[in-house]
Amino acid sequence: MVIVGIVSGSIIGLGAIGLTLSYGVLKFANFAHGDLMTLGMFLAFAVVVDAGLHGGAIGPLSFGWGMIPAALVAMAGVALVVLGLDWLVFRRLRARGGGFITMAVASLGIGIGLRAIVQLIWGPTAFRYQSGINEATTIFWDLKVKPDQFFIFGLTLLLVVVVYLLLYRTKLGKAMRATADNPDLAEVAGIETEQIRRWTWVIAGCLIAVAGIMLGIQAQLRFSAGFHLILPMFAAVILGGIGNPWGALVGGMVVGISQEVSTEWINTGLKPAVPFLILILMLLLRPRGLFGSTI
Amino acid sequence: MTLLEAHGISAGYGAAEIIHDVSLRVGDAEVVTIIGPNGAGKSTLLKTIFGLLRPSRGRITFQGSDVTRASAPKMVAAGAALVPQTSNIFPSLNVRENLQLGGYRRRHGTAARLAEILRLFPDLEHRPAERAANLSGGQRQMLAIGRALMLDPVLLCLDEPTASLSPRMRGQIFERIRAINAQGVAILMVEQNAKEALRLSDRGYVLVAGRNALEQPGEQLLANPDVGRLFLGQETASA
Numbered sequence A: 001m002v003i004v005g006i007v008s009g010s011i012i013g014l015g016a017i018g019l020t021l022s023y024g025v026l027k028f029a030n031f032a033h034g035d036l037m038t039l040g041m042f043l044a045f046a047v048v049v050d051a052g053l054h055g056g057a058i059g060p061l062s063f064g065w066g067m068i069p070a071a072l073v074a075m076a077g078v079a080l081v082v083l084g085l086d087w088l089v090f091r092r093l094r095a096r097g098g099g100f101i102t103m104a105v106a107s108l109g110i111g112i113g114l115r116a117i118v119q120l121i122w123g124p125t126a127f128r129y130q131s132g133i134n135e136a137t138t139i140f141w142d143l144k145v146k147p148d149q150f151f152i153f154g155l156t157l158l159l160v161v162v163v164y165l166l167l168y169r170t171k172l173g174k175a176m177r178a179t180a181d182n183p184d185l186a187e188v189a190g191i192e193t194e195q196i197r198r199w200t201w202v203i204a205g206c207l208i209a210v211a212g213i214m215l216g217i218q219a220q221l222r223f224s225a226g227f228h229l230i231l232p233m234f235a236a237v238i239l240g241g242i243g244n245p246w247g248a249l250v251g252g253m254v255v256g257i258s259q260e261v262s263t264e265w266i267n268t269g270l271k272p273a274v275p276f277l278i279l280i281l282m283l284l285l286r287p288r289g290l291f292g293s294t295i
Numbered sequence B: 001m002t003l004l005e006a007h008g009i010s011a012g013y014g015a016a017e018i019i020h021d022v023s024l025r026v027g028d029a030e031v032v033t034i035i036g037p038n039g040a041g042k043s044t045l046l047k048t049i050f051g052l053l054r055p056s057r058g059r060i061t062f063q064g065s066d067v068t069r070a071s072a073p074k075m076v077a078a079g080a081a082l083v084p085q086t087s088n089i090f091p092s093l094n095v096r097e098n099l100q101l102g103g104y105r106r107r108h109g110t111a112a113r114l115a116e117i118l119r120l121f122p123d124l125e126h127r128p129a130e131r132a133a134n135l136s137g138g139q140r141q142m143l144a145i146g147r148a149l150m151l152d153p154v155l156l157c158l159d160e161p162t163a164s165l166s167p168r169m170r171g172q173i174f175e176r177i178r179a180i181n182a183q184g185v186a187i188l189m190v191e192q193n194a195k196e197a198l199r200l201s202d203r204g205y206v207l208v209a210g211r212n213a214l215e216q217p218g219e220q221l222l223a224n225p226d227v228g229r230l231f232l233g234q235e236t237a238s239a
Helices: A002-026 A033-050 A067-095 A099-124 A149-169 A169-181 A183-188 A193-218 A228-242 A247-263 A273-285 B042-049 B073-076 B095-102 B110-120 B137-149 B169-182 B194-201 B217-221 B225-231
Strands: A137-140 A143-145 B004-015 B016-027 B031-035 B057-062 B080-084 B154-161 B186-190 B203-208 B211-217
Touching: A002 A033, A002 A143, A002 A149, A002 A169, A002 A193, A002 A228, A002 A247, A002 B004, A033 A067, A033 A099, A033 A193, A033 A228, A067 A099, A067 A193, A067 B031, A099 A228, A137 B080, A143 A149, A149 A169, A149 A193, A149 A247, A149 B080, A169 B095, A183 A193, A183 B073, A193 B004, A228 A247, A247 A273, B004 B169, B004 B194, B016 B042, B016 B057, B016 B203, B031 B042, B031 B194, B031 B217, B042 B154, B042 B186, B042 B203, B073 B080, B073 B095, B073 B225, B080 B137, B095 B110, B095 B137, B137 B154, B137 B169, B169 B194, B194 B217, B203 B217, B211 B217, B217 B225
Parallel strands: B016 B211, B031 B186, B031 B203, B080 B154, B154 B186
Antiparallel strands: A137 A143, B004 B016, B004 B057, B203 B211
16 A cells, blocks of 8 residues: 555656746746646657557566657646746736736636546546556565556656756755845846746756656556646645645655555545645644745 | 946835935945934945845946846855845854855865965954854854955945944944055945944945935035934935
């Protein structure tokens, strides 16, 4: 159960890294994040399955080398969509002094629209990358883990390190933190904050696409798959501290594991309520998150 | 030679115009101080010059180019720097990162400049990894000025650099401003501690109710009996 929780926590954590970055720098809760994940998921699916670019097998993983160009297409696609949305909606709202609520509500509407578009194109049916069985490997005692699950956990860890290094070791990352901290002062320091926001969207878009692809590999591809993850992802971001990539990972793990372990005592149908409970408790007891905000 | 010239500037927030038809000039390596009672529009003028507010009328030139509609990053690129009165550091970043961000537009020589700045402000030299939020008021002000100097500006604009500081720290800040000016950097300063500021100024402007009231050399303004009355906001003298 804990292993299942860790796997589900990896997916939540992976999605939460992009969410925490956009929340921290762009200063609003992007409720379209889950639906953008779905878009990334289906863009990669279109390359691998619809366009038939499977490629040779990668060891024991359920997907082949074709997933690499598919991921690049999905990352570019989602990045372009979020840049377009920023140009069309969010930039204009910022210029008019639109605050947190205005931006969040706008993103909610965008999410509904995106979900409808994905459903229109790919339909309501659920798809799978692989019809066969992805054989699980025994790691110790009776614990069995699928190679895909190992891969997802490793990729999540890698991306956390990459985002951390980006924020703390690069000029762009420091400018992103400065923009998050005090956008007016960042302008005064010569930083083109609008450019930094666009870079944030591009990076978040790439992270969103990767998270969506991994969600598709781990579960079924369905038009509402990302949407159902939005609350656990927000719980993970708030739990770990807004803007903190390590916090997003730990938050994702806590949410994932508690969801799974909770089924020992509560009805499985009530499992989705666990992130709600975590979110409420965190906001009441420690609103800055377990590790505090880093940006 | 004139470095910065603002001519007939009017600006404000939304429909509320704060400054009306204000003009000022800063020459190369000159120290110019703007004084005036609270609400006179001194900070608004500085923000307008620096591109943080758009003027509704007037023209601003900097180093011979029209910068009336230039954004703050464009002003920085042109060689100006601003230290706002409040929120003038990045609190969640450390001292070194704050200074590095000041040099964001530098293509090379950031490390060398950072070392020079730290030498100029010894209080900061021993705490490069200290989170800026943990610094004292005076240290924060030094960090903010240091950040602004990272790009070797030709004009440094300071908005109330000694506000809320102890007399000892005020003295240190004015001493640093004098040292910065001695390196050829022109200073445009808004300051409430008028006496100390005017002592090191070549010229001073008095703003009252958003309009130019007086313009005189620093020493003359200090000796001008009208200045006291103007500070109390009881009377508006003509320029």
